[in-house]
Amino acid sequence: MEYDVKDLALAEKGGNRVEWATQGMPVLNAIKDRFSGEKPLKGVRIAACLHVTTETAVLMQTLKAGGAKVHLCASNPLSTQDDVAAFLVAAENIPVFSIKGEDRDTYYRHINQALEIKPQITMDDGADLVSTIHAERRELLQDILAGTEETTTGVIRLKSMAADGVLAYPIIAVNDANTKHLFDNRYGTGQSTVDGIIRATNRLLAGSTFVVAGYGWCGRGVAMRASGMGAKVIVTEVDPLRALEAVMDGYQVMPMLKAAKLGDFFCTVTGDIKVLRQEHFAVMKDGAVVCNSGHFNVEIDLESLAEMSKGKRQIRENVEEYRLSNGKRVNVLGEGRLINLAAAEGHPPSVMDMSFANQALAAKYVTEKGPTLEKKVYGVPEEIDLEIGRLKLAAMGIEIDILLPEQEKYLASWDMGT
Ligand code: ADE
Numbered sequence: 520m521e522y523d524v525k526d527l528a529l530a531e532k533g534g535n536r537v538e539w540a541t542q543g544m545p546v547l548n549a550i551k552d553r554f555s556g557e558k559p560l561k562g563v564r565i566a567a568c569l570h571v572t573t574e575t576a577v578l579m580q581t582l583k584a585g586g587a588k589v590h591l592c593a594s595n596p597l598s599t600q601d602d603v604a605a606f607l608v609a610a611e612n613i614p615v616f617s618i619k620g621e622d623r624d625t626y627y628r629h630i631n632q633a634l635e636i637k638p639q640i641t642m643d644d645g646a647d648l649v650s651t652i653h654a655e656r657r658e659l660l661q662d663i664l665a666g667t668e669e670t671t672t673g674v675i676r677l678k679s680m681a682a683d684g685v686l687a688y689p690i691i692a693v694n695d696a697n698t699k700h701l702f703d704n705r706y707g708t709g710q711s712t713v714d715g716i717i718r719a720t721n722r723l724l725a726g727s728t729f730v731v732a733g734y735g736w737c738g739r740g741v742a743m744r745a746s747g748m749g750a751k752v753i754v755t756e757v758d759p760l761r762a763l764e765a766v767m768d769g770y771q772v773m774p775m776l777k778a779a780k781l782g783d784f785f786c787t788v789t790g791d792i793k794v795l796r797q798e799h800f801a802v803m804k805d806g807a808v809v810c811n812s813g814h815f816n817v818e819i820d821l822e823s824l825a826e827m828s829k830g831k832r833q834i835r836e837n838v839e840e841y842r843l844s845n846g847k848r849v850n851v852l853g854e855g856r857l858i859n860l861a862a863a864e865g866h867p868p869s870v871m872d873m874s875f876a877n878q879a880l881a882a883k884y885v886t887e888k889g890p891t892l893e894k895k896v897y898g899v900p901e902e903i904d905l906e907i908g909r910l911k912l913a914a915m916g917i918e919i920d921i922l923l924p925e926q927e928k929y930l931a932s933w934d935m936g937t
Contacts, residue, residue, distance in 0.1 A: 543867065544871065564638050564662075571615065638659065645814050726749060727749075730775075734761040753773060784807075786858070796820040806847075810853060810858040818855070
C-alpha cells in the first residue's frame with residue numbers, strides 16, 4: 520500500500536486521540552453502525568481532501584465501514600495531525616498522503632497521489648480536488664459520479680464554476696446544510712479560533728481589543744467567543760446587513776483602517792484576499808497579533824508586511840514577529856493559515872459530528888442518486904439535515920414538542936382565520 524505520512528511510530532498516540540474524538544461523535548457513530556450492516560458504499564472509490572484530524576479519522580472509519588475504498592490527503596499544509604495520519608495507515612489500512620508543514624510541491628503531489636484511487640466521489644474542504652481534476656487530471660472525470668464540499672470558500676468557488684458552465688460533475692454543498700454551518704462555522708470556528716490564538720500566544724483576551732474581519736457564520740462565532748473571554752470586540756464588514764447585525768449584537772463596527780489603530784488582536788474570517796494590508800499594518804500598535812481563520816492563507820497580505828519590515832523571527836511556536844521599519848512589531852500567527860488548525864486541533868468532535876454525518880450521508884446519497892444529478896451545486900437534501908438534527912438531539916438526551924395535527928393544518932393553510 521502506498522502512503523506518505525511523517526512517522527508510523529506515532530500511530531498508537533493517534534489511535535488514543537481518535538478514540539477520544541469518537542466519544543464525542545454519537546451521530547457519526549450511529550451512521551457508522553448502520554453503514555457496517557448495510558454497506559451503502561460497497562466498492563465505491565472516494566478521494567478525500569480534508570484536514571487530517573481525529574474527527575476526520577472517524578469519518579474515514581465510517582466510510583470504510585460502509586464499504587468504501589478511501590484515499591486521504593490534507594486540505595491545508597499546516598492542518599495535519601501526524602499521529603492521526605499514522606494511525607489511519609497503520610491501524611485502518613487507509614492510504615494517507617499528508618505531513619504537517621509540507622511545502623507547496625508536496626501538498627500538490629499528495630493531492631495527486633490521493634487521486635490515484637480514480638475516485639467516483641471526491642470529498643473536498645476548499646475544492647482543491649475539484650480544481651486539480653478540472654485543471655490537470657481531466658482523464659479522471661469519466662469515473663466521477665459526484666463530489667461533496669465542506670466549506671464556505673469551496674462552495675463559493677464551485678458555484679462560480681457552475682455559473683460559468685465549467686463544473687464537470689455535480690457537487691453537494693455540505694457547508695450549506697443547517698446542521699453544518701449553524702454549528703460548525705459558528706460554534707466550532709468560534710471556540711477553536713480563540714483556542715488557537717491562546718495556545719499560540721498565551722496572552723490574556725480579557726480587557727483587550729479584538730478585531731474580527733467578516734461577520735459571516737464564522738465571524739459571528741469568533742466575535743461571540745472573544746467577547747465571552749472579556750475582549751472588546753470590533754467588527755469590520757463590507758455587507759451593510761451583516762454590519763447592522765454586528766451593531767445590534769453589541770459590537771463596534773468601523774472600517775479596518777480605523778480598527779487597525781485600536782486592535783490588540785486581529786482575526787480575518789472573510790474568505791477574501793488582502794483584508795489586512797500595508798495601510799493597516801502601518802498604523803497598528805506595537806505588538807499587535809494578527810491571524811486568520813478563513814480557509815485560505817490569502818487574507819493577510821504577508822508579502823507587503825515583509826516588504827515594510829526590517830526582518831522577522833520566530834519568537835514562539837506559531838508566532839512570527841515582523842519588525843517594521845517604523846520600529847513597531849507585528850506578530851503573525853500560524854503563517855496566516857487557519858489558526859484553529861495550525862495552532863489548535865480544529866473544531867471539537869461534537870460539532871464535526873454533525874458536519875461529517877452530512878458528509879457520510881451525502882456520500883451515500885450521491886452513490887444512489889449521482890447519475891440523475893446535473894452538473895450543479897446542490898444543497899444537502901432537507902431530510903438528511905433534519906435527520907441529523909434529530910439524531911443529535913436524541914444523543915444529547917433532549918426531547919422537543921411535536922405539532923398537533925390541528926397546528927400542522929393551521930401552518931399549511933391560508934384561509935383559516937385569526
Ligand atoms: N475543520 C475545522 N475543524 C476540523 C476538524 N476538527 N476536523 C476536520 N476538519 C475541520
